[in-house]
Every structure is written in structure tokens, then in C-alpha cells.
Amino acid sequence: MIKTTKPIVLALWGKGGAGKTTTGLALASLAAAAGRRAVVLDADPQRSSSAWYQSSQMPLFAVHSTEVTSVPSLIERAKLRYDMVIIDNPPARYSGTDRIAHIADISLIVARPNVFDLTLALEWVGIVRRNGADPLVALTAAPPQRQGMMAPAVKAARARLTKAGALVWSHQITQRQIHPELIARGLSIANLPEAALAHEDYKRLWVSLCRREENNG
Ligand SMILES: Nc1ncnc2c1ncn2[C@@H]1O[C@H](COP(=O)(O)OP(=O)(O)OP(=O)(O)O)[C@@H](O)[C@H]1O
Numbered sequence: 280m281i282k283t284t285k286p287i288v289l290a291l292w293g294k295g296g297a298g299k300t301t302t303g304l305a306l307a308s309l310a311a312a313a314g315r316r317a318v319v320l321d322a323d324p325q326r327s328s329s330a331w332y333q334s335s336q337m338p339l340f341a342v343h344s345t346e347v348t349s350v351p352s353l354i355e356r357a358k359l360r361y362d363m364v365i366i367d368n369p370p371a372r373y374s375g376t377d378r379i380a381h382i383a384d385i386s387l388i389v390a391r392p393n394v395f396d397l398t399l400a401l402e403w404v405g406i407v408r409r410n411g412a413d414p415l416v417a418l419t420a421a422p423p424q425r426q427g428m429m430a431p432a433v434k435a436a437r438a439r440l441t442k443a444g445a446l447v448w449s450h451q452i453t454q455r456q457i458h459p460e461l462i463a464r465g466l467s468i469a470n471l472p473e474a475a476l477a478h479e480d481y482k483r484l485w486v487s488l489c490r491r492e493e494n495n496g
């Protein structure tokens with residue numbers, strides 16, 4: 280296991296059902312596969328990450344459930360043991376949300392390319408920025424590219440986010456049935472071959488986030 284000098288704290292935000300939990304588990308598994316000690320702090324009362332963990336087969340990383348208000352103190356403790364601390368936040372704003380946005384090294388807002396997700400994503404951009412951080416927005420469960428061309432819904436979503444001043448990830452997490460299937464089977468993205476398209480999507484996101492953190496740090 281590689282113990283990096285500086286642990287990375289990544290917070291996930293977004294509308295209900297946007298893909299926070301799927302993304303958190305995927306990134307934690309890729310972090311673990313890259314030799315980092317990773318933990319997901321499940322701050323969502325729905326406890327989806329924790330339910331996955333209970334059913335998981337040979338998890339490569341840990342999941343701890345927690346109240347939102349306890350996350351800041353837990354982050355400090357987790358940073359002593361883990362290199363990658365991922366916070367799976369609830370879809371709604373709680374007291375404690377601002378503090379998490381302030382502490383996190385990276386805030387990642389996930390949004391499906393539809394009007395409701397995008398509206399909420401922009402609200403999250405505002406919340407994170409008011410807490411002194413600059414979030415990245417990633418489009419998830421997006422329709423696939425055709426012959427290298429972005430789907431119209433993705434193009435429109437990117438245009439709306441960019442026009443509103445949000446920083447948008449240059450690629451997308453494409454909608455693929457393998458994502459719910461993996462979760463249902465207690466598996467994660469790192470269990471897929473690297474050449475699998477679903478793996479490639481998240482690997483690309485993981486690499487972008489690592490680069491961003493290197494440049495910040
Ligand atoms: N890229 C994807 N392709 C296909 N399905 C996806 C993708 N990402 C997420 N999903 C599915 O969308 C649903 C919602 O995803 P997920 O639970 O990760 O969202 P969430 O933001 O954590 O939701 P909540 O706010 O309820 O916690 C799940 O059924 C999940 O399997």
C-alpha cells in the first residue's frame with residue numbers, strides 16, 4: 280500500500296439519484312487499486328454505500344456510516360489512517376454541509392444531463408463556492424457518444440453549466456447497465472477489466488481528480 284504524504288478528501292454532491300454513491304464507490308475502488316488506503320464516509324441517512332459494503336465481496340476499501348454533523352471530526356481521524364477519504368453526501372443540504380464543503384480538498388458535483396439535475400448542480404456550485412472552494416461538475420449516466428460526437432443532451436448540459444460559470448469535467452460517465460449490476464452484486468469498478476468502457480470512464484475521472492489535486496497542492 281502506498282501511503283501518500285497528504286491524504287485527499289473528496290466530497291460528492293448532487294441531486295438525489297444523480298450518481299453520488301456509484302461515483303464514490305467507483306473512485307474508492309480505483310484509489311484502492313492504485314495502492315491507496317481508501318475510505319468512504321457514508322453521510323447519507325439512506326445508507327446506500329453502507330448497504331453496498333455489507334453485501335460486498337472482498338471490498339478493497341472501507342465504508343463508515345456517519346451523521347453529517349460528525350463528518351468533520353471523522354475526516355480528521357480518517358486522515359490519520361487513510362490516503363483517500365470520500366464523503367458520500369445526502370442529496371439535501373444539512374447543517375454541517377457547509378463545513379464539509381469547506382474542509383474537502385476536492386468537491387465533485389455529479390449531475391445527469393437533465394434540467395432538474397443541472398439546476399441543482401448549479402445550486403451546489405454556489406454552496407461550495409460560498410465555502411471557499413471551487414467545485415468540478417461531472418456529467419453522469421450520460422447518453423453515449425456517437426462516432427466521437429457528444430449526444431445533444433450532453434452538449435446542451437455542458438453549455439448551460441459553462442455559461443453559468445461552472446467548471447465542467449471534459450469527459451463524461453456514460454450510462455451503462457453494468458453500473459447498477461456491479462452494485463447489486465457487491466462488486467465495484469475495479470473488479471472490471473481495465474479495458475471495459477465503464478472502467479475507462481471512471482479511471483479517466485480518477486486521473487483528472489488526481490491531476491487537479493496535484494496542481495492545487
Ligand atoms: N453511469 C451510470 N449508468 C447507469 N446507471 C447509473 C449510472 N450511475 C448511476 N446509475 C444508477 O442510478 C441510480 C442512482 O445512482 P446512485 O445511487 O449512485 O445516486 P445517488 O446520487 O447516490 O442517489 P441518492 O441521492 O439517492 O443517494 C442507481 O440505480 C445507479 O445504479
Ligand SMILES: [Mg+2]
Pocket residue numbers: 299300301323327328367
Ligand atoms: Mg447515494
